[in-house]
Amino acid sequence: MDKAVITNKLTKKFGDFVATNEITFDVAQGEIFGFLGANGAGKTTAIRMLCGLLKPTSGDARIAGFDVYRQTEQIKQVIGYMSQKFSLYEDLTVRENIRFYGGIYGLNRADLKAKSDQIIEQLNLGSVADKLVASLPLGWKQRLAFSVALVHNPRIVFLDEPTGGVDPITRRQFWDMIYEAADRGTTIFVTTHYMDEAEYCNRVSIMVDGRIKALDTPSGLKRSFGTDSMDGVFQILARGTSTK
Amino acid sequence: MTRIRFIIEKEFKQIFRNAVLLRMMLAAPVLQLILLAYAANFEVKNLNIVVVDQDHTTYAQRLVGKFRHIDNFRLKGYVPAYKPAYRELLASRADLILLIPPHFERDLGKENRASIQLLVNAIDGSKAGIASGYAQTIIRNFNDEIRTETVAVQQPATGGRLEIENQYWYNPRLEYKTFMVPGILFELLILVGGMIAALNIVREKEIGTQEQLNVTPIRKHEFILGKLTPFVIIGLVQFTMGLLVGIFLFQIPVVGSVPLMYGFAFLFLLLCVGLGLLISAISETQQQAMFAVFFCLVLFILLSGLFSSTENMPTWAQYLNTLNPLRYIIEVGRNVMLKGSTFRDMQSQFVALLLMAVALISLASWRYRKTV
């Protein structure tokens, strides 16, 4: 089976500081891959390299078979990205945001219309479709941003802390959306700080200080670390570093 | 290609939604024109003049009388000699001293030439220039009068010997505003083209939408053209408003071709937006961008000849000025608008502006990186 993401000793240095240190892993097509790590572990840096936004210092990575050094434009055709920072236009309406990003991804007029209607219907945003995005509650904004990241039906979507600061019910709805996308065959690459969300992933990697310290299915991780929760696994790994 | 359309559409939506900014952009030309054209007026009034009359003849009286009848001068009085007059000048009680030497009338009658001396207080350089300009005009007029009286019959030669070509420069009431408006019209385009465009893009960087755009398959030229077009269009609207204010409020004569003026406005706007794009590419925050634009704007204005004449600048400044786009466009504005110069006359300015526009836009697109 084709791999959605393959990395080999992928490294990013900012001056002397190594933000991402020789990470090696792969993600299968259609997988929900959890990318965990404490604040500053290097998750965003890794994602930005995989999306072709940041040039790696060394190592290799291929996204859907495209090289992150030379084929960034091809990568951009097949991925969706929802950044940690909310990045829809607050001074445009829901419909206008969908139209703009859809247009940039090259959707034609008919597709744009259909896509807008579909997203608004799916997210139940009919009453606010022509309101400015600035006026929406955070949870709605995040779900809209996710839908916009999927507007061009990408093969892989990178979600950087999509549920940060969102209430538990909306988080649940968000994960329903993730599952729907995964069922349609989209590969999901997601970072989170919520350990319950880690349980929803097919496989999870845990990053500590720029390195991947563990990578397995949630049940596999719990078994090998001898605890009954992802939280336990995370604690053990995090404590491991603080004593060093 | 259609991507560009979506960017332009989005920019216009955002601009029209930002009512405060929109109003400022459209009110700016009107307000600045009115303020600058009136406030930065070089007209000088109430110049104190002290007379040293050592001739005491009718001609001398008549010459002094001329100064009495002009609004700009106020006759402070007579002093008997050069020394006390000089003291008046030093004490700033006088701006100008008119020294009429002995035998003024006799020399004028007999030899058909006489000299008088003008001393100007030059602490305020521009005021001094204007004061002496006024005075020279008055003296020339007087000269003219005397000549027509004495050589009444053998005309045309008489008129020909008087050289008074400069005096219109010192006729500010009528000419000054005319002179300022074309300059201000173009200077304002830097604000929309440069400042607003630069801040617009840096703002996208700050809020993170720039990164979201960089992760799409958008092409460099699509991004640049999409950002360029709205600001060029708004700049042209602003130019039109300024032009209308100039024509209807200040009665500025538009002698030259209007399409030619628009052609140059378009080229200049491309250059300004190019500068804005370049500044946005090297700035991370709106503050940095604002500082950079202001730096350029002030430098351009100071060197441009908008407020002061470029001929009096040191050589190095004049060299620096060959890179000043505002200087070229002000030359174009004044010459085309007021003198009716044609494209042929403005070729060197056209080439200079074109080169700078191309250079700035190329630099900006080269600096714009989707992958950092």
Ligand SMILES: Nc1ncnc2c1ncn2[C@@H]1O[C@H](COP(=O)(O)OP(=O)(O)OP(=O)(O)O)[C@@H](O)[C@H]1O
């Ligand atoms: N452009 C940069 N220049 C210098 N250092 C950087 C840069 N970007 C990130 N870093 C540093 O790299 C480290 C990793 O940052 P990164 O944003 O990847 O962490 P993260 O795992 O996403 O954290 P969080 O959970 O807080 O989002 C941090 O210490 C950060 O300060």
Ligand SMILES: [Mg+2]
């Ligand atoms: Mg992060």
